[in-house]
Amino acid sequence: MRVADRYAQLVAAGELRPDPEQAAAAARLDRLQQELEHPVPATSLVGRLFGRKPAPSPRGVYMWGSVGRGKSMLMDLFHDNLAVTAKHRVHFHEFMLDVHARLREERKKEGGDPILPVAAAIAAETRVLAFDEMVVNNSADAMIMSRLFTALIVQHDVTIVTTSNRAPRDLYKNGLNREHFLPFIALIEERLDVLTLNGPTDYRMDRMQGVGTWHTPVGPEATEKVREAFFRLTDYPPEDSANVPSAELDVGGGRMLHVPKSLKGVGVFSFKRLCGEARGASDYLAIARKYHTVIVVAIPMLGPERRNETMRFITLIDALYEHKVKLIATAAAEPANLYDHSGGGDDEGRFAFDRTVSRLMEMQSQDYLALGHGED
Numbered sequence: 533m534r535v536a537d538r539y540a541q542l543v544a545a546g547e548l549r550p551d552p553e554q555a556a557a558a559a560r561l562d563r564l565q566q567e568l569e570h571p572v573p574a575t576s577l578v579g580r581l582f583g584r585k586p587a588p589s590p591r592g593v594y595m596w597g598s599v600g601r602g603k604s605m606l607m608d609l610f611h612d613n614l615a616v617t618a619k620h621r622v623h624f625h626e627f628m629l630d631v632h633a634r635l636r637e638e639r640k641k642e643g644g645d646p647i648l649p650v651a652a653a654i655a656a657e658t659r660v661l662a663f664d665e666m667v668v669n670n671s672a673d674a675m676i677m678s679r680l681f682t683a684l685i686v687q688h689d690v691t692i693v694t695t696s697n698r699a700p701r702d703l704y705k706n707g708l709n710r711e712h713f714l715p716f717i718a719l720i721e722e723r724l725d726v727l728t729l730n731g732p733t734d735y736r737m738d739r740m741q742g743v744g745t746w747h748t749p750v751g752p753e754a755t756e757k758v759r760e761a762f763f764r765l766t767d768y769p770p771e772d773s774a775n776v777p778s779a780e781l782d783v784g785g786g787r788m789l790h791v792p793k794s795l796k797g798v799g800v801f802s803f804k805r806l807c808g809e810a811r812g813a814s815d816y817l818a819i820a821r822k823y824h825t826v827i828v829v830a831i832p833m834l835g836p837e838r839r840n841e842t843m844r845f846i847t848l849i850d851a852l853y854e855h856k857v858k859l860i861a862t863a864a865a866e867p868a869n870l871y872d873h874s875g876g877g878d879d880e881g882r883f884a885f886d887r888t889v890s891r892l893m894e895m896q897s898q899d900y901l902a903l904g905h906g907e908d
Contacts, residue, residue, distance in 0.1 A: 536562035589689035597729030655688030697904025816851035831863035
C-alpha cells in the first residue's frame with residue numbers, strides 16, 4: 533500500500549488527528565516510496581550515446597520535532613509499506629556501534645582509510661537506510677560521520693531516511709571539535725529534505741494520561757498499571773501479550789542482556805535482572821541509548837542491607853536521566869521513602885541516594901516527560 537493511502541486511512545479512522553505537518557511528511561515519504569519502487573533506469577541508449585551519468589538515488593528525508601509528534605509512526609508507514617528488499621531500519625545508536633565494530637576489523641588489515649571499505653560493505657547490503665532517533669553525543673561518532681555518510685550517499689547512492697528530536701544544525705551542539713562535524717550537517721541539508729514535525733498533538737503524552745510513572749506498592753494493581761502503559765506506548769494488542777517480542781541487547785565486551793519485552797523503543801526489565809546481578813555503567817548506558825522508555829518492575833526497599841543493589845540502582849538512574857529516558861516503575865515505596873536507613877549509619881549511602889530521589893521526582897514531571905530521548 534502507498535504511504536499516503538495508509539496515512540489517510542488512519543486519519544479517517546480517528547487514530548490520528550488532522551495535522552498539516554504530518555500530512556506533508558506523509559506525502560513526501562509517499563513520493564520517495566514511488567521513486568524507490570520505480571527507479572529511473574540507470575542507463576539507456578540515449579544516455580550511453582550522450583555520455584550521461586546514471587540517475588542519482590532519490591533524495592532522502594530528515595524528520596525532526598518534539599517527542600510524540602508522529603515521527604516513528606511515519607517511519608513505520610514508510611518502511612513497512614516500501615516494496616524494496618534491500619532496506620534496513622535500525623536505531624541510529626545501534627548502527628554506529630556496528631560501524632565502529634566494522635572499522636575495528638578493517639583496521640586489522642593492511643590498507644588505507646577504513647571508512648571507505650566499511651561504507652562500501654554497508655552499501656552492498658542495502659539501498660535504503662532508515663534510522664530511528666539520530667542523535668550524536670560522542671566525539672567518536674562525530675569524527676567519522678561526515679566521511680562515512682558522504683561515501684554512502686554520494687559515492688554509493690544509498691538513500692537515507694531518519695528521525696531526530698533536533699534540527700540538523702543542532703546535532704552535536706557544543707560538542708568537542710565540532711568543526712569536524714559541520715560537513716556532515718552541510719551534507720544532510722544538501723542531500724536530504726528536512727521536514728519539521730511539531731504539530732499540536734503529543735501522542736505519547738496522550739497515551740500516558742491517567743497511567744502515571746511510579747506505582748506503589750509492588751503487587752497486582754501496580755503491575756496492571758505498567759502493563760497498560762506498555763501496551764499504550766507500543767500500540768500492541770493486550771490480548772496478544774504472550775507474543776510480545778523480546779530482545780538481546782549488546783552491552784559491550786561481548787556480553788548480551790536479555791530484555792523480556794522490547795518493542796518500539798520501550799524495554800521492560802525486572803529490578804532483579806538490572807540491579808541484582810553484577811552490572812556496571814556500560815550496561816545501563818546501552819539501555820539508555822537503546823530505549824526511550826524503560827519499565828522496571830518490583831523495585832524493593834533499598835539501603836545498607838542492599839548496598840550493591842542500591843549503588844547499581846543509582847548508576848542506572850544516572851544513565852537514564854542523562855539520556856532523558858522515561859522511567860515507569862513498580863516499587864515498594866515512593867522515591868522519598870525508598871531508602872531504608874532505620875538501622876542507622878551509612879550516611880554516605882543516604883547522601884548518594886538523595887540525589888537519585890531528586891532525579892526520580894524530576895523524571896515524573898511534565899517538563900521532563902516532554903523532552904526528547906537523548907536531549908541535553
